[in-house]
Amino acid sequence: MDELSRLDSFYHRLHPLVKLLLTIAYIAVVLSFPVRSLAGLFPMLLFPLIGYALSGIPVRTCFYRLRYILPLVAFVGIWNPILNRTPVMTLGALTISAGMISFITLLLKGIYALMASFLLIATTGIENICYALRCLHIPKLLVTTLLITYRYISLLLSEAGTMASSYALRAPNQKGVHYKAWGSFLGSLLLRSMDRATALYQSMQMRGFSGDFYYTKGTRMQTPDVLFFVLGLGLILLVRFVPIATLIGQLFV
Amino acid sequence: MHMADALLAPAVAGVMYVASGSAAGVSIHELKKDAKDIKLPVMGVMAAFVFAGQMINYTIPGTGSSGHLCGGLMLSALLGPYAGFLSMIVVLTIQCLFFADGGLMALGANVWNMAFYGCFIGYFLIYRPIMKAKWGNTRIRLIVASILGCLLTLQLGAFSVCLETYASGISELSFGAFAALMQPIHLAIGLVEGLITAAVLVFVYQTRPELLEVVGENETKVNWSAKRVILVIAIAALLVGGIGSQFASSHPDGLEWALFGNEDAGYNANMGLDEEDYGKSSNVSQAAESVQEKTAFLPDYAFAGNEDNPVGTTVSGIVGSAIVAGVAVGICYLGGFFRKKKQTT
Numbered sequence: 357m358d359e360l361s362r363l364d365s366f367y368h369r370l371h372p373l374v375k376l377l378l379t380i381a382y383i384a385v386v387l388s389f390p391v392r393s394l395a396g397l398f399p400m401l402l403f404p405l406i407g408y409a410l411s412g413i414p415v416r417t418c419f420y421r422l423r424y425i426l427p428l429v430a431f432v433g434i435w436n437p438i439l440n441r442t443p444v445m446t447l448g449a450l451t452i453s454a455g456m457i458s459f460i461t462l463l464l465k466g467i468y469a470l471m472a473s474f475l476l477i478a479t480t481g482i483e484n485i486c487y488a489l490r491c492l493h494i495p496k497l498l499v500t501t502l503l504i505t506y507r508y509i510s511l512l513l514s515e516a517g518t519m520a521s522s523y524a525l526r527a528p529n530q531k532g533v534h535y536k537a538w539g540s541f542l543g544s545l546l547l548r549s550m551d552r553a554t555a556l557y558q559s560m561q562m563r564g565f566s567g568d569f570y571y572t573k574g575t576r577m578q579t580p581d582v583l584f585f586v587l588g589l590g591l592i593l594l595v596r597f598v599p600i601a602t603l604i605g606q607l608f609v
Numbered sequence: 610m611h612m613a614d615a616l617l618a619p620a621v622a623g624v625m626y627v628a629s630g631s632a633a634g635v636s637i638h639e640l641k642k643d644a645k646d647i648k649l650p651v652m653g654v655m656a657a658f659v660f661a662g663q664m665i666n667y668t669i670p671g672t673g674s675s676g677h678l679c680g681g682l683m684l685s686a687l688l689g690p691y692a693g694f695l696s697m698i699v700v701l702t703i704q705c706l707f708f709a710d711g712g713l714m715a716l717g718a719n720v721w722n723m724a725f726y727g728c729f730i731g732y733f734l735i736y737r738p739i740m741k742a743k744w745g746n747t748r749i750r751l752i753v754a755s756i757l758g759c760l761l762t763l764q765l766g767a768f769s770v771c772l773e774t775y776a777s778g779i780s781e782l783s784f785g786a787f788a789a790l791m792q793p794i795h796l797a798i799g800l801v802e803g804l805i806t807a808a809v810l811v812f813v814y815q816t817r818p819e820l821l822e823v824v825g826e827n828e829t830k831v832n833w834s835a836k837r838v839i840l841v842i843a844i845a846a847l848l849v850g851g852i853g854s855q856f857a858s859s860h861p862d863g864l865e866w867a868l869f870g871n872e873d874a875g876y877n878a879n880m881g882l883d884e885e886d887y888g889k890s891s892n893v894s895q896a897a898e899s900v901q902e903k904t905a906f907l908p909d910y911a912f913a914g915n916e917d918n919p920v921g922t923t924v925s926g927i928v929g930s931a932i933v934a935g936v937a938v939g940i941c942y943l944g945g946f947f948r949k950k951k952q953t954t
Binding site: 440541 | 611613614615616617618619622633634637640641648649650651652653654655656657658660661662664665687695696698699700702703705706707708709710712713714774778779780781782786787804805807808809811812813816817820928932933934936937
């Protein structure tokens with residue numbers, strides 16, 4: 357992920373605040389579509405695709421992550437086709453019910469929202485996102501903790517991984533940690549983390565840490581950033597309020 | 610319990626952001642007031658620890674399955690409720706941004722469901738009173754407090770998920786049926802979480818008791834003035850009103866079903882409705898149309914089974930969508946094309 361965010365493209369170079377705000381606006385607009393407005397929702401797909409094309413990040417990298425999200429969304433939505441069988445239209449022998457439409461709409465919303473947030477992370481990186489959050493006056497305390505946590509996740513994950521594999525080697529044919537070791541296993545990781553945190557805190561204080569992190573580059577918004585933001589927001593709102601797909605279709609039907 | 614973006618309407622997401630944001634604001638205020646130096650790195654590393662803890666699978670005795678940790682109550686016990694809450698916000702934010710666990714718009718709701726209840730309700734209503742009590746020894750009190758705290762907070766969290774999904778008008782599943790599916794599952798999850806939390810806290814108590822947030826001693830007394838209480842109640846009322854109004858407006862189906870279900874045999878009866886029954890329920894709810902007309906903001910509600918809807922609109926919608934799909938493929942192709950070019954040069 358960090359490697360992706362270090363690529364260089366027009367989309368990567370945009371001001372992080374522009375990307376953050378556009379992503380939030382996009383997701384909010386996607387979610388605001390009515391439950392059965394499939395034709396209206398569909399053209400919203402174009403925005404993330406344009407983003408992926410501009411940034412040079414392959415779309416499929418994000419779909420790998422959908423494997424966790426879609427089952428949950430599907431669990432909630434799967435009842436719709438079963439419970440609401442009011443027929444809406446028929447295509448040959450196939451009758452499409454209102455529930456089916458709302459189910460597909462729900463899945464699409466999930467996919468779009470994930471595509472957009474993945475694009476934001478993959479092109480911006482944690483430091484720049486924290487910088488954008490600071491621009492929005494999110495409290496320093498929260499943003500700095502976010503940054504520190506992110507830096508320490510990989511360290512603690514590898515430590516937990518080492519512990520888990522050494523435990524597994526001493527407890528063959530056993531799935532997971534035995535309940536008798538629940539406390540001591542996680543507890544010793546916790547004590548080590550606490551010690552590490554204290555040492556870290558002390559060393560940071562010794563070097564004069566006063567709660568301020570200095571972010572990579574305090575880039576100011578340039579004219580292209582503002583233009584991109586205005587254009588993007590305008591287009592998103594246009595697609596929300598003008599049924600583009602229906603209009604295009606009417607040209608042909 | 611992480612909610613995806615698709616499960617929330619923007620209004621509900623916004624209300625939950627405001628609610629969680631207010632709780633975060635209070636936490637930051639309290640932390641700044643209390644501590645002379647806020648141990649930022651400790652909060653950060655402990656939040657990272659929760660990630661590591663979540664990675665490990667714990668075998669549940671007697672069953673073939675395994676459980677994992679969520680961490681709200683544990684962080685509160687170690688760092689205090691305010692720092693614990695902020696650390697949990699950080700955990701959930703990173704999960705949402707980098708692990709695609711829960712959506713960006715749903716972050717407010719997720720913070721509320723998973724962090725607020727664990728860190729504040731679980732801590733102040735269960736953990737602290739039990740730890741302050743005089744019965745038993747500290748070890749037993751830790752175990753009881755952890756299990757009860759986790760059970761309660763996960764039940765509240767699961768209930769909120771149902772409430773938020775229902776208020777968003779996403780699922781055709783009635784509120785009662787959804788809650789009946791969610792609550793028992795989270796009873797089991799809460800029990801496992803409580804047991805893990807208890808095991809870890811007892812271990813910490815036995816080895817390094819000074820690490821546990823001291824309860825009852827040297828505690829700054831909070832003076833609850835009448836003004837403050839009224840303010841809190843007013844905010845709560847606003848939130849409930851905000852969410853409650855969504856019930857009426859964004860989910861006409863839910864309203865129909867609630868009417869129909871109440872008349873008949875309760876919410877659960879709605880689950881087995883077949884086509885004819887559903888049609889009937891629609892008719893029943895049409896009696897309440899005047900109410901809906903005032904509150905509904907879903908322009909497409911009439912879409913289903915609407916005879917006036919010209920077929921041409923739907924067909925042209927499909928044709929238009931197909932053309933958009935073509936454009937989408939084109940963009941993908943162009944993106945891929947430019948990428949290859951970049952790699953070769």
